[in-house]
Amino acid sequence: MNDWKYIYFVGIGGIGMSALARWFKANSFQVAGYDKTLTPLVQTLISEGIPVNLEDEIENIPAEFIADPSQTLIVYTPAVPVQHKQMNYFRQENFMILKRSQVLGLLTKNLKTVGVAGTHGKTTTSSIVAHILRYADVNTTAFLGGITQNYGTNLLLNAPTENLSEVVCVVEADEFDRSFLTLFPEISIVTSTDADHLDIYGKHENVLESFREFVGQIDEDGALFMKKGLDLASSTKAKVFTYSLTEGDYHADNVRIENARFVFDIVHPEGVIENVAMKIPGYHNIENSLAASAVALYLGVSSENIKGALESYKGVKRRFEYQVELPSKVYIDDYAHHPAEIEAFLSSVKALYPGRHVTGIFQPHLFSRTRDFADGFAESLSMVDRLLLLEIYPARELPIEGVNSDMLLDKVTIADKNLVTKKDVLDLLPKLNTDIVVTIGAGDIDTLVEPIKILLQNPFSNN
Structure with a gap:
């Protein structure tokens, strides 16, 4: 990473792209980018000192970013169309060009990584994991697929440390374009493997095969926490645990609605966390919280901290x-x-x-x-x-x-x-x-x- 001074993002307004842009900015790189729409998130990036141009023209790229291709890394999202002028210029001039997922893989390879995958639920689940760890004072960094209500950002930065092995990195492992195959997590959650992104995969079986390959990359001394009923256990050498609303190694009990809020107990192999009253509603969010709590327990977080974190978790923007x-x-x-x-x-x-x-x-x-x-x-x-x-x-x-x-x-x-x-x-x-x-x-x-x-x-x- 230290080979580059400038980082230019094509599609910087994407939720995952913007998190990476913020990480590089926070770590003293020069950051700029392109996006086609002046969304609230793009406006926020600009207000944080990251230049963003909204017209796909080569002359809009800051001059210092293209003066010496060897000093500039180009990060792009697969959503960028093939006829994009700036991307074609970077290719012609032999800039180093990496997908967002590849950069994320480089950043996380030296950290204890929790990869949260699934066709649904990964943003909320990963943000709950990150919040529990933060609440419990675990040194955590997180690249999230949404803006957390607790922190007002999609990026959590770890406290400075000389020992990176003590940092837990929570990352949303995105199946789109098989991006998550750049990750080799120690711990993983898989929430779902439904058919989606068939413009990329063609058929559901190809989606399933990609998830099997992903769980096969989990550290063999690590752990997979998967929704009960998913057919992934035979594809990994890691320990496998299951969860769901009503059954599995981790499940809920005494689920009820009180004052328009869901209240429930978390049943886990070592006991029960009783009367968890979450601010965010939804049966699906109970399952998301079960998966996140399972990972937190595996990492040694106490039941008291898990209960306190879940009850103080405010959710992700645009998720219920x-x-x-x-x-x-x-x-x-x-x-x-x-x-x-x-x-x-x-x-x-x-x-x-x-x-x-x-x-x-x-x-x-x-x-x-x-x-x-x-x-x-x-x-x-x-x-x-x-x-x-x-x-x-x-x-x-x-x-x-x-x-x-x-x-x-x-x-x-x-x-x-x-x-x-x-x-x-x-x-x-x-x-x-x-x-x-x-x-x-x-x-x-x-x-x-x-x-x-x-x-x-x-x-x-x-x-």
Whole structure:
């Protein structure tokens, strides 16, 4: 790493990319980057002193970053399109170019690493692990896939130490583009291995094979904590433990809802942690907390610290994030973008607020994902009482003929459903009789969150 003075990120506004950019900035490297959209996260990076250009032009790259290619590392995300001008320039001029995942692999190879993988739940689970360790005064660094509410960042930096072996590094191990295969963790969690990213993998079996390869890279003296029912145990030499809501080496007991919060006991091989009352709701978050607690116990954290950490954990931005919480009106925002995630999210909403009317605003993410899981999306979205459906957010993709939100809307079985623009949403909401409102999706639907929050808090609306 010391061979480079300048680090340039192509796609710096991504949640994982921005965490790496912050790490390099904090460790005295010169950092700059490109992103196509001035999101709140990009604005934050700029405010922290990291230059970000928003136009894909070579002349926008700071001159000192391209003066000597041997001094500059280019970090990119696979989401960057192949025709990207800056990336093609870096290739032509023989800069050192690495994927985000490769850089993460370099950074973590000298640390005791906890790799949290899974098609769903890895961001919340990894942030819970990091929070428990921080709460228990374990020297921890963490590269997270979301902004934690407790720390207001997606990067936790360890305290300076001459002995890196004492540092625990928590990292979100992303299966997209097989990125997690650059990691060789001592400890791993696998939350799920559902079919996803079929534009990359082609079929579910290839997803499963990638996860088998990942767990095969866990240190043979380490441990794998996997959701019960996953078929991964034979692919690793590490110790294997299972967890789930109702069974496994680690499971929950006495689950109940008190004051719109989930309370439960953690049953583990050495005993029980009783009456854990988490701030973040959801049956899926109970499972996430079980996995995180299992790792913490394995690392020697006390039951008292685990209980205290879980009860003080505030969650991750855009993961079951309350925006408005009043007796007569609730607004929750969630990043769910896969049918299984949407079902888990809406099941928890309905459990917390039985009998109440739910208005769902959903933005599909990727044409290929919408095509591959159209029936699953329709089924999960039909759990709401009213659906406002936005057009597909393309991200890295070009349109696919016949794949659009109209196609998806036709499959949704509820009667109260409409295809809308983002402007329509803001025009409609004051006129609708809303009770529980949820925004769901991983594209740029987050730009609606603050305006919707303001609208729903407006006492002059018709609600």
